[in-house]
Amino acid sequence: MSKSALPLQCVRGSEKQVIKKEALVKLLRWHFGHSDFRGNQLEAIQAVLSGRDCFCLMPTGGGKSLCYQIPALAKPGIVLVVSPLIGHLMAVTTFSFIVSPYGDKAFFIPQENQVMALKEKGIAVEYLSSTQTVKVKNKIYENLESGKPSLQLLYVTPELIARSGFMSKLMKIHGRGLLNLIAIDEAHCVSTWGHDFRPSYRKLSSLRNNLPGIPVLALTATAVPKVQEDVIKSLSLQKPLVLKSSFNRPNIYYEVRYKDLMDDPYSDICNYLKSCGNVCAIVYCLERTACDDLAVHLSAQGIPCSAYHAGLNSNVRSSVLDDWISSRTQVVVATDGKYNLKKGIDRKDVRVVCHFNIPKSMEAFYQESGRAGRDQLPSRSLLYFGVDDRRKMEFILSKAANKKSHSSSMDEGSTKNSLPEFQKMIEYCEEAGCRRKKILESFGEEVTASLCGKTCDSCKHPDMISKYLEELTSTAAFQYKKGSSRIYITSASDTYGDEQLSEFWNRNDEASGSEEEDISDSDDATEIAKSVANSGKSSKWKLDKRLESLERAEENYYRNKNNQDKQANKVDKKFISATLRDSGKQRLLNALKQNQHLSSTLQMDFVTSAETLEIECYRKYGKSGKSIYLSQMASTARWLSAVVPDELTQRLGTTTRSSMPTEAAKPEADRSLSPSAPFIAAITPVHEENGSGSGATIESNSTVVEHTLPPPILSFSEFINRRKVMDKQVSTSKRESKDGVSQGMEKKAKC
Ligand SMILES: Nc1ncnc2c1ncn2[C@@H]1O[C@H](COP(=O)(O)OP(=O)(O)OP(=O)(O)O)[C@@H](O)[C@H]1O
Numbered sequence: 120m121s122k123s124a125l126p127l128q129c130v131r132g133s134e135k136q137v138i139k140k141e142a143l144v145k146l147l148r149w150h151f152g153h154s155d156f157r158g159n160q161l162e163a164i165q166a167v168l169s170g171r172d173c174f175c176l177m178p179t180g181g182g183k184s185l186c187y188q189i190p191a192l193a194k195p196g197i198v199l200v201v202s203p204l205i206g207h208l209m210a211v212t213t214f215s216f217i218v219s220p221y222g223d224k225a226f227f228i229p230q231e232n233q234v235m236a237l238k239e240k241g242i243a244v245e246y247l248s249s250t251q252t253v254k255v256k257n258k259i260y261e262n263l264e265s266g267k268p269s270l271q272l273l274y275v276t277p278e279l280i281a282r283s284g285f286m287s288k289l290m291k292i293h294g295r296g297l298l299n300l301i302a303i304d305e306a307h308c309v310s311t312w313g314h315d316f317r318p319s320y321r322k323l324s325s326l327r328n329n330l331p332g333i334p335v336l337a338l339t340a341t342a343v344p345k346v347q348e349d350v351i352k353s354l355s356l357q358k359p360l361v362l363k364s365s366f367n368r369p370n371i372y373y374e375v376r377y378k379d380l381m382d383d384p385y386s387d388i389c390n391y392l393k394s395c396g397n398v399c400a401i402v403y404c405l406e407r408t409a410c411d412d413l414a415v416h417l418s419a420q421g422i423p424c425s426a427y428h429a430g431l432n433s434n435v436r437s438s439v440l441d442d443w444i445s446s447r448t449q450v451v452v453a454t455d456g457k458y459n460l461k462k463g464i465d466r467k468d469v470r471v472v473c474h475f476n477i478p479k480s481m482e483a484f485y486q487e488s489g490r491a492g493r494d495q496l497p498s499r500s501l502l503y504f505g506v507d508d509r510r511k512m513e514f515i516l517s518k519a520a521n522k523k524s525h526s527s528s529m530d531e532g533s534t535k536n537s538l539p540e541f542q543k544m545i546e547y548c549e550e551a552g553c554r555r556k557k558i559l560e561s562f563g564e565e566v567t568a569s570l571c572g573k574t575c576d577s578c579k580h581p582d583m584i585s586k587y588l589e590e591l592t593s594t595a596a597f598q599y600k601k602g603s604s605r606i607y608i609t610s611a612s613d614t615y616g617d618e619q620l621s622e623f624w625n626r627n628d629e630a631s632g633s634e635e636e637d638i639s640d641s642d643d644a645t646e647i648a649k650s651v652a653n654s655g656k657s658s659k660w661k662l663d664k665r666l667e668s669l670e671r672a673e674e675n676y677y678r679n680k681n682n683q684d685k686q687a688n689k690v691d692k693k694f695i696s697a698t699l700r701d702s703g704k705q706r707l708l709n710a711l712k713q714n715q716h717l718s719s720t721l722q723m724d725f726v727t728s729a730e731t732l733e734i735e736c737y738r739k740y741g742k743s744g745k746s747i748y749l750s751q752m753a754s755t756a757r758w759l760s761a762v763v764p765d766e767l768t769q770r771l772g773t774t775t776r777s778s779m780p781t782e783a784a785k786p787e788a789d790r791s792l793s794p795s796a797p798f799i800a801a802i803t804p805v806h807e808e809n810g811s812g813s814g815a816t817i818e819s820n821s822t823v824v825e826h827t828l829p830p831p832i833l834s835f836s837e838f839i840n841r842r843k844v845m846d847k848q849v850s851t852s853k854r855e856s857k858d859g860v861s862q863g864m865e866k867k868a869k870c
């Protein structure tokens with residue numbers, strides 16, 4: 120319910136005057152219902168209200184937003200909040216977001232968006248972004264230009280700040296003395312050293328020059344000292360009050376598990392999630408294919424789960440998030456890319472964050488694991504460490520570092536070296552000692568071991584962890600690690616090249632619909648390699664080039680990228696490499712192995728089965744291009760994850776007997792049938808319920824067996840044919856009903 124504003128005369132003070140704590144606490148209680156300020160909130164608020172610049176470093180969920188929201192209430196004038204991707208996030212789903220609606224740090228309150236939530240609290244707030252209609256924007260501009268603007272808080276994107284038209288509007292407002300504060304949320308985005316650098320943030324330095332005398336508040340949860348210095352310098356903060364909170368997240372229990380010591384990491388994560396109960400969880404994977412595979416596996420084991428990554432079109436992503444946020448799915452398996460869970464939408468009650476592959480840096484790990492327990496309740500971070508994963512990441516990073524060293528004029532100071540960053544992650548996993556201490560020390564925080572209070576596996580079970588580490592160092596995989604990263608060279612040539620191995624279905628949709636992927640998106644191994652390599656081009660000239668290209672990509676997101684690019688992309692994306700095919704076989708093999716129905720069928724040759732199905736798919740769809748091939752592979756993997764032995768035998772038998780005919784060679788009748796038809800026909804007799812392939816009752820040897828058939832594998836042409844038939848049916852029935860209506864009307868008219 121809307122609340123009337125607290126009479127402000129009791130708290131509003133003139134410039135440079137420190138507003139007393141009591142008055143600010145009153146505002147906090149009245150508008151937000153919190154009893155007192157947390158951490159450094161009060162200091163930050165008082166500093167900016169007295170006109171001083173402030174750099175405020177608070178952990179994820181620490182309460183940074185209040186540091187600019189309270190000043191908006193405590194002093195006349197407008198607080199300008201720069202926050203990335205407001206428009207994107209407000210537009211991308213049907214839900215609403217609150218506070219910093221930037222992917223990385225956004226968090227979600229059902230049915231309310233950030234602006235709505237603040238309005239509900241009686242605060243005059245608006246946001247401006249490219250996703251709004253001209254009408255809405257004009258209304259806001261009118262307010263700003265009116266004699267007495269009623270706005271207290273205005274959220275804008277960094278891209279808008281970069282536009283000269285908007286800047287001149289701001290300058291006018293400033294000239295009229297109506298600007299109270301400039302708050303820059305997610306301020307680490309300004310730094311090329313940070314893991315979330317955004318070129319448009321570089322233009323924010325113009326704020327200081329164009330709007331002199333207005334305090335600037337930079338807010339971030341990024342703990343790396345180099346980034347902090349960079350932010351202060353880049354935003355031209357003047358003698359700022361620097362406030363740093365501890366990065367300790369006492370409500371998160373940290374744990375590492377060792378894949379190389381397990382029979383089956385998939386089962387382990389599955390059992391782990393089950394043992395946590397029906398809680399909200401995020402699982403991060405390095406690559407999209409790993410996401411898809413794991414999501415399939417968890418779903419097959421009865422855990423409501425979906426994959427979420429940039430390979431899915433925005434509609435699918437929205438519906439995945441919808442399901443997750445409304446608790447229809449328990450677990451989301453995501454890559455760590457820009458539009459994914461790390462930076463997408465967050466729930467405050469995430470109880471578990473799992474990293475199924477080692478993250479590329481401690482910073483990334485901290486941010487991602489920090490999605491857990493934003494409501495301050497006990498939560499868990501679990502990292503699955505695998506020597507192979509480690510090597511893969513090392514290869515990607517060192518390849519990028521090599522590229523860097525080949526670039527001629529080095530400018531060491533301007534970009535970060537990712538290998539030492541990754542080393543911290545390795546130490547976190549491979550060395551004994553308190554995990555919490557390692558996290559905090561990696562951010563330069565001095566802590567005693569007692570701080571942890573047995574809230575990490577290493578402090579809680581030191582002997583067990585020592586034993587695991589001993590075992591790990593004696594594993595073949597570990598022994599091999601000092602040799603070379605040979606095993607990744609083959610895959611890495613693909614991983615690092617222009618081609619993306621990690622694909623999922625709907626690549627066509629993606630190419631045509633979701634512009635957001637055009638923004639530098641370290642979504643999978645390929646992208647990580649690319650982004651690291653790019654950041655490694657360290658001459659000033661090269662850095663500028665990179666920034667320019669990123670800026671262009673960013674602008675493309677907000678406008679509409681031209682169709683020629685899409686066409687070019689589509690052509691490149693058609694080629695199916697041998698490695699892609701190998702990974703496809705592996706994917707089918709994994710699906711087979713994960714299938715519980717088949718695990719008892721020991722005589723089954725999984726490898727040959729996977730190969731046969733892949734060859735079938737390639738022969739049928741290889742020429743049609745990568746998208747269709749991948750789409751079919753995804754369908755097949757889904758089908759395999761639930762198939763029962765008889766059905767698989769039938770399928771393989773059918774395949775062999777029919778010698779994998781091409782679509783053209785198939786009899787006409789066969790092509791128009793549902794793809795499952797030959798398969799169902801082979802099991803006789805069949806009684807279909809509801810006329811569909813699923814839920815059929817299969818009678819065999821006089822015994823009635825209830826089966827839920829797995830989803831049929833739809834070939835592309837069958838899918839198109841089916842659509843055509845359905846469209847035809849719909850238009851016929853529409854015509855008929857229209858005829859019926861007009862006949863009825865004719866009758867009425869005659870009467
Ligand atoms: N003083 C306070 N007392 C109680 N709760 C608070 C206080 N300040 C903030 N909160 C709550 O803490 C939660 C996190 O706040 P907020 O989103 O501002 O954090 P943040 O630091 O911006 O996090 P992120 O880095 O993820 O963006 C919110 O639910 C907010 O209502």
Ligand SMILES: [Mg+2]
Binds near residue numbers: 183218219224
């Ligand atoms: Mg925030």
